[in-house]
Amino acid sequence: MSTTTDTSVTVHIPTPLRAYTGDQGTVTVTGTTVGAALRDLVARYPELEANLYAEDGTLRQYVNIYLGDEDIRYRDGVETPLETNAELSIVPSIAGGRSA
Amino acid sequence: MFATPDVLDAICAHGEAAYPEEGCGFLLGTVHNGRNHVEAVRRVENRRTEHRERRYAISADDYRAAQHSAAEHGLDVVGFYHSHPDHPAQPSATDLEEATFPGYTYAIVSVQEGTATVLTAWSLAPDRSRFEEEEIVRETPTSA
Numbered sequence: 001m002s003t004t005t006d007t008s009v010t011v012h013i014p015t016p017l018r019a020y021t022g023d024q025g026t027v028t029v030t031g032t033t034v035g036a037a038l039r040d041l042v043a044r045y046p047e048l049e050a051n052l053y054a055e056d057g058t059l060r061q062y063v064n065i066y067l068g069d070e071d072i073r074y075r076d077g078v079e080t081p082l083e084t085n086a087e088l089s090i091v092p093s094i095a096g097g098r099s100a
Numbered sequence: 101m102f103a104t105p106d107v108l109d110a111i112c113a114h115g116e117a118a119y120p121e122e123g124c125g126f127l128l129g130t131v132h133n134g135r136n137h138v139e140a141v142r143r144v145e146n147r148r149t150e151h152r153e154r155r156y157a158i159s160a161d162d163y164r165a166a167q168h169s170a171a172e173h174g175l176d177v178v179g180f181y182h183s184h185p186d187h188p189a190q191p192s193a194t195d196l197e198e199a200t201f202p203g204y205t206y207a208i209v210s211v212q213e214g215t216a217t218v219l220t221a222w223s224l225a226p227d228r229s230r231f232e233e234e235e236i237v238r239e240t241p242t243s244a
Binding site for chain 2: 014015016017019051060062063064066069071089091092093094095096097098099
């Protein structure tokens with residue numbers, strides 16, 4: 001039976017998070033939107049949740065999600081629709097310095 | 101972290117070249133038994149538009165470019181480095197607040213009056229509460 005939840009997408013995992021995905025650099029999840037795919041990702045790999053999400057349930061500020069070559073911020077954010085075989089990437093932005 | 105002398109020298113050189121601003125870049129390498137083996141560095145522009153003498157920023161687009169470049173050589177992004185102009189090579193409160201995922205190596209080089217003096221390496225604790233210092237193990241470059 002075909003369902004709208006069968007949209008299969010690939011997620012590229014940054015190096016340090018692969019310890020939580022069985023050392024896989026890419027994993028397959030399902031979801032018709034970016035948000036749904038990420039929820040499926042943390043359901044399959046629960047240790048990712050604390051790394052990706054803040055306590056209020058939003059993505060941590062340094063976590064950027066790309067659909068193909070485009071940051072989802074420039075589309076519909078987590079509501080961005082996905083097609084089968086879409087590729088998502090989890091990409092951190094880095095900051096710091098000697099003082100505030 | 102494990103690194104060759106060339107890698108360590110490159111980090112120091114960039115810190116000196118960026119002085120009095122903070123220089124930054126990527127550590128590229130592989131992961132073995134949970135330890136990062138750094139084989140190359142990739143300089144990147146400090147994307148801060150102000151206060152570059154005490155803050156740095158690396159964009160997600162820069163990360164993607166570094167990841168693609170690393171992959172072409174069979175490597176991954178295993179961490180980052182930045183310099184502290186006229187400041188110790190110790191993680192600051194800002195460094196901790198802005199830290200991302202445990203598992204990356206964060207290298208910091210202190211550049212005193214234009215000269216690199218101390219280079220340290222750190223990893224974020226699993227509970228994100230602090231940085232833990234990593235031993236820097238010098239590796240002999242493998243011959244081609």
